[in-house]
Amino acid sequence: MSVLRAEGWLKDQHESVLRQIESRGRLRSYQAKTLVFLKGKSLTHYFFVVKGLVAVYRQNSEGKRWIASLIGEGTFFPHIGFDRPSAVYPANAETLTECTFLIVHRKDMVCLMREYPSLQEHLTQFLSEKNQELMTRCSDSLLESAAHRLAQLLKQLALQSEAQAEDGWYLISDTLTEENMADYIGVTQETVSRIMSRFYQGNKVKRVGRKKIYVNPEQLDR
């Protein structure tokens, strides 16, 4: 039954609300690197991430892409279209890992918002936070170095996973490839690799195999 937990975006929501959302959605699993929706297509569904990680991105005609936002467990996407029946998806979305979503029709989502004011309020707050994040990322892209942007991303992932912290080190496991990070901060994967090498040498980041990345947020700030 309860696949949605009161964590992440749904934190502080009553159990009854979670169940209502669940009752109006259907579960579906996707393999890694699967397209979820395309930019410009009619916005018919919202996706709650029960498991996995998704990239919402735009791409130019030459194939270069920019990840506008990373969607992890406990939140949903896209973040627009609640007000307009004719809304279209604002970007493409692709699973970076194997994923499980609770998929809800746009219309049902709108009804839920109306029926549960707490959800509506939550959404407003959530959107304003996202707005701030986006502004910061955009200004960082123009004002800060690539190393700084990568550091911000790693810290965000570290604190977000918040699972395994030990003496200042956080584990980020099995999520982003360096290519994903590159698409997120707007550089090539070679550049990410070189910056990562500097982080290893500066004891800001450690790596075990290809999958486990340990981050030390404090060292990263120096």
Add this chain to the structure above:
DNA sequence: CCATTAATTGGCA
């Protein structure tokens, strides 16, 4: 063990 995919490195624009 092999095939595939990811990460690293050097050279040059």
Add this chain to the structure above:
DNA sequence: TGCCAATTAATGG
């Protein structure tokens, strides 16, 4: 920094 090429390393059957 980006782009290309070559190489090495890890991962998943």
